Amino acid sequence: MNLNRDGDTLMTLMGTTGIDFPGGTVDFIPEMKFIYGSDKERIPCYRVLDDNGQPIADHNFVQVSEEVAVKMYTDMVTLRSMDTIFYEAQRQGRISFYVTAIGEEAINVASAAALAMDDVVFPQYREAGVLLWRGFTLQEFANQLFSNKYDNGKGRQMPAHYGSNKHNYVTIASTIATQISHAVGAAYSLKMDKKDACAVTYFGDGGSSEGDFHAALNFAAVMEAPVIFICRNNGWAISTPISDQFRSDGVVVKGQAYGVRSIRVDGNDALAIFSAVQAARKMAVTEDRPILIEALTYRVGHHSTSDDSTKYRPANEIEWWRVARDPVARFRKWIENNGWWNDRAESELINNLRQRLLHTIQVAESVEKPPLADAFSDVYDIPPSNLREQEQWLKEIVKEQPQEYPANISV
Amino acid sequence: MATLFHPTAAFSTSHKLHIPSPISVRKGQIFVVRSDARMNNLISRGAHKSQTQRLLTNAVATKADNSSSSKTGHELLLFEALQEGLEEEMERDPRVCVMGEDVGHYGGSYKVTKGLAPKFGDLRVLDTPIAENAFTGMGIGAAMTGLRPVVEGMNMGFLLLAFNQISNNCGMLHYTSGGQFKIPIVIRGPGGVGRQLGAEHSQRLESYFQSIPGIQMVACSTPYNAKGLMKAAIRSENPVILFEHVLLYNLKERIPDEEYVLSLEEAEMVRPGEHVTILTYSRMRYHVMQAAKTLVNKGYDPEVIDIRSLKPFDLYTIGNSVKKTHRVLIVEECMRTGGIGASLTAAITENFNDYLDAPIICLSSQDVPTPYAGTLEEWTVVQPAQIVTAVEQLCQ
Numbered sequence: 001m002n003l004n005r006d007g008d009t010l011m012t013l014m015g016t017t018g019i020d021f022p023g024g025t026v027d028f029i030p031e032m033k034f035i036y037g038s039d040k041e042r043i044p045c046y047r048v049l050d051d052n053g054q055p056i057a058d059h060n061f062v063q064v065s066e067e068v069a070v071k072m073y074t075d076m077v078t079l080r081s082m083d084t085i086f087y088e089a090q091r092q093g094r095i096s097f098y099v100t101a102i103g104e105e106a107i108n109v110a111s112a113a114a115l116a117m118d119d120v121v122f123p124q125y126r127e128a129g130v131l132l133w134r135g136f137t138l139q140e141f142a143n144q145l146f147s148n149k150y151d152n153g154k155g156r157q158m159p160a161h162y163g164s165n166k167h168n169y170v171t172i173a174s175t176i177a178t179q180i181s182h183a184v185g186a187a188y189s190l191k192m193d194k195k196d197a198c199a200v201t202y203f204g205d206g207g208s209s210e211g212d213f214h215a216a217l218n219f220a221a222v223m224e225a226p227v228i229f230i231c232r233n234n235g236w237a238i239s240t241p242i243s244d245q246f247r248s249d250g251v252v253v254k255g256q257a258y259g260v261r262s263i264r265v266d267g268n269d270a271l272a273i274f275s276a277v278q279a280a281r282k283m284a285v286t287e288d289r290p291i292l293i294e295a296l297t298y299r300v301g302h303h304s305t306s307d308d309s310t311k312y313r314p315a316n317e318i319e320w321w322r323v324a325r326d327p328v329a330r331f332r333k334w335i336e337n338n339g340w341w342n343d344r345a346e347s348e349l350i351n352n353l354r355q356r357l358l359h360t361i362q363v364a365e366s367v368e369k370p371p372l373a374d375a376f377s378d379v380y381d382i383p384p385s386n387l388r389e390q391e392q393w394l395k396e397i398v399k400e401q402p403q404e405y406p407a408n409i410s411v
Numbered sequence: 412m413a414t415l416f417h418p419t420a421a422f423s424t425s426h427k428l429h430i431p432s433p434i435s436v437r438k439g440q441i442f443v444v445r446s447d448a449r450m451n452n453l454i455s456r457g458a459h460k461s462q463t464q465r466l467l468t469n470a471v472a473t474k475a476d477n478s479s480s481s482k483t484g485h486e487l488l489l490f491e492a493l494q495e496g497l498e499e500e501m502e503r504d505p506r507v508c509v510m511g512e513d514v515g516h517y518g519g520s521y522k523v524t525k526g527l528a529p530k531f532g533d534l535r536v537l538d539t540p541i542a543e544n545a546f547t548g549m550g551i552g553a554a555m556t557g558l559r560p561v562v563e564g565m566n567m568g569f570l571l572l573a574f575n576q577i578s579n580n581c582g583m584l585h586y587t588s589g590g591q592f593k594i595p596i597v598i599r600g601p602g603g604v605g606r607q608l609g610a611e612h613s614q615r616l617e618s619y620f621q622s623i624p625g626i627q628m629v630a631c632s633t634p635y636n637a638k639g640l641m642k643a644a645i646r647s648e649n650p651v652i653l654f655e656h657v658l659l660y661n662l663k664e665r666i667p668d669e670e671y672v673l674s675l676e677e678a679e680m681v682r683p684g685e686h687v688t689i690l691t692y693s694r695m696r697y698h699v700m701q702a703a704k705t706l707v708n709k710g711y712d713p714e715v716i717d718i719r720s721l722k723p724f725d726l727y728t729i730g731n732s733v734k735k736t737h738r739v740l741i742v743e744e745c746m747r748t749g750g751i752g753a754s755l756t757a758a759i760t761e762n763f764n765d766y767l768d769a770p771i772i773c774l775s776s777q778d779v780p781t782p783y784a785g786t787l788e789e790w791t792v793v794q795p796a797q798i799v800t801a802v803e804q805l806c807q
Contacts, residue, residue, distance in 0.1 A: 151589065152589050152591060153587060153589040154589035156587045157587045157588075163587075163588045163591060163592070164591065165588070170584075171584060171587055171591065171592060173579060173580055173584065173587065175575060178548055178575065178576060178580050179552075181545040181546070181547075181548025181549050181551075181552060181576065182548050182549070182552030182555065182580070184545075184548075184549050185548065185549030185554070185556070185558075185560075186552040186553060186555065186556040187552075188534075188552075188558075189552075189553040189556040189557055189558045190556065191534070192508070192558065193557070199556075211542070211544060211545070212545055212548060215540065215545030216545050218540050218542070218545075219540060219542070219545060219546065222540060223537070377590070378590040379585075379624050379625050380625065380627070381593070381648040384676065384723040385723065
């Protein structure tokens with residue numbers, strides 16, 4: 001110990017004001033103070049348009065061009081029509097299952113609009129709007145729902161589990177939050193390749209309870225990976241409200257715990273989402289850092305067609321969010337105020353959509369299902385002998401007893 | 412010519428490895444991997460010489476091009492062979508990367524990744540925080556976006572935490588995406604019953620993973636096949652799980668200098684014979700070979716096959732052997748219930764029942780968690796004496 005140093009340094013060296021601990025110096029305090037689990041003051045929520053679609057004074061947001069704004073709006077309306085009509089189709093027994101994103105159209109479309117096509121998307125299952133924005137056609141959606149032979153998933157996944165490598169949208173798996181780890185791996189890959197792109201992943205409030213979420217955020221921070229974590233906090237995980245899911249101030253505070261820059265955004269404000277995601281992308285790509293965005297919203301629809309949410313939540317709560325907080329209507333007011341939209345355009349769009357969607361269903365329904373061979377291909381790159389044997393055996397049985405098997409499957 | 416090895420693995424300085432039998436035979440050279448009083452006696456016995464004569468002519472025959480290079484080549488330990496294979500693949504293809512706990516500058520818990528981080532950088536040899544499910548998931552995501560990751564479980568047993576990712580995503584996504592996304596990942600690590608590592612560190616995961624569609628499983632047992640299988644696994648477009656064994660990392664062998672890659676789906680003929688087919692893999696290969704010496708003394712001629720490919724089974728090699736000997740003994744380290752042996756018994760019975768002169772005997776570990784006490788642990792694992800008895804029973 002060098003006794004010629006000044007008194008302060010000497011004090012520090014002797015350890016009375018702080019300690020040099022891995023990670024930096026930590027100050028000592030004589031008061032015993034517990035940090036409370038959640039503060040009374042909650043993290044504020046970034047919002048640009050008020051409930052009537054009027055820009056809030058002193059806002060800062062990215063100005064969106066007319067072209068982008070109109071595409072955002074029409075895609076949001078398309079997504080809603082899709083959801084309505086495909087949901088009806090399930091109710092009629094034409095498809096077996098469906099998941100809607102009603103109430104979350106702004107998160108879906110506005111976030112996609114702020115990303116680039118090279119950004120790899122790892123969805124949960126309520127983000128069909130992202131794929132829609134990227135150019136997946138209504139017919140392609142229908143083909144997947146009907147698991148026909150034109151489905152690019154070859155009929156192997158449940159309805160609404162879309163995937164398209166052409167659109168950089170990774171095939172959905174039913175497992176919750178596993179995609180969050182995948183996104184970090186993809187970000188790692190993009191970082192190694194030094195690509196001007198990031199990975200983006202979506203999940204719900206429930207998904208943030210899974211171990212994968214925590215480990216992935218932790219990894220991304222340690223590895224300085226270019227990934228955007230978008231949490232759709234829609235208040236419900238099937239029947240579990242967020243008060244039973246976690247006791248923290250939502251999901252945004254968890255980012256800080258892992259050293260991840262985070263923001264809380266009004267999920268039903270398309271402009272706020274757009275601005276936040278665009279800023280997040282820039283940070284992720286240029287600074288090689290993960291960003292967490294918590295979008296506050298509400299799941300207006302049921303969890304899926306296997307659920308009736310009126311059983312566990314009040315119908316008036318659903319109705320209030322459906323009408324008063326409708327993200328589509330709010331954005332419509334904003335683009336109409338800018339002179340970029342009107343009633344005529346609206347009715348044209350709606351009518352056109354309904355027709356087109358019904359047509360896609362008709363077409364998709366009439367296309368035959370994938371052939372038997374597709375049950376055995378792609379398990380490996382080349383089918384091993386046991387799979388070839390099993391396929392052969394099955395083919396023979398179907399040939400022997402064709403009356404026991406559906407007629408619209410080619411062997 | 413006995414060669415002593417120096418235990419370098421973390422656990423083994425005070426424990427002795429029971430690998431007494433010659434592991435591979437090349438022209439005129441026997442490589443004994445352990446100095447052990449018993450072993451030295453065997454070598455000095457004259458009878459042993461004639462056995463080795465016979466053994467010499469039936470040398471390990473994996474690939475024909477191997478035998479010509481036996482005079483050259485270089486000697487190394489199994490963990491070094493794995494490292495060499497991994498390093499060569501990382502040099503060859505910049506997309507190959509490694510991730511796992513302590514794989515970076517620490518070099519891995521069994522030193523398989525030693526020297527790779529200084530050479531290829533901290534990004535390509537990535538130290539991960541402790542979250543097996545998440546870093547396996549990371550590997551899957553990286554594989555889907557173009558990399559070829561090698562994920563290391565510090566101990567295979569820890570990969571039980573990654574079961575969700577391995578089963579629901581790794582094995583499935585190529586299929587459910589309609590072939591759009593492929594997952595050329597390698598998942599590897601040390602497993603099996605070690606020397607008093609406790610029940611949680613003595614897991615045999617091959618039984619749990621064997622049902623997962625979409626993955627391939629291989630088990631290495633010699634430095635030669637360890638390097639060859641590592642390279643093959645990395646080059647495969649399918650997800651491959653490479654099972655290493657905690658007690659085999661210090662085996663020494665001379666392997667070729669030239670590059671070679673083995674087939675992931677082939678079994679290895681260790682010792683051709685006429686009387687009985689003994690199917691085994693990983694560490695049990697050595698117990699079988701030790702039993703084989705006793706059996707040969709007693710006049711039996713066992714055919715020993717290291718099945719190597721645990722999923723899918725090489726039913727071609729196995730079938731040819733069954734057709735020749737008509738008697739099958741399976742020796743494995745898995746638990747009895749639902750193990751590799753159970754599946755193999757079913758596969759052989761289904762396909763080659765007509766060729767069997769006797770019911771298949773399967774020797775496995777008991778259905779107990781591996782106890783810590785040394786003597787108890789030894790008796791949960793199949794021992795050579797039991798193998799000898801089983802063969803005698805089969806051949807009555």
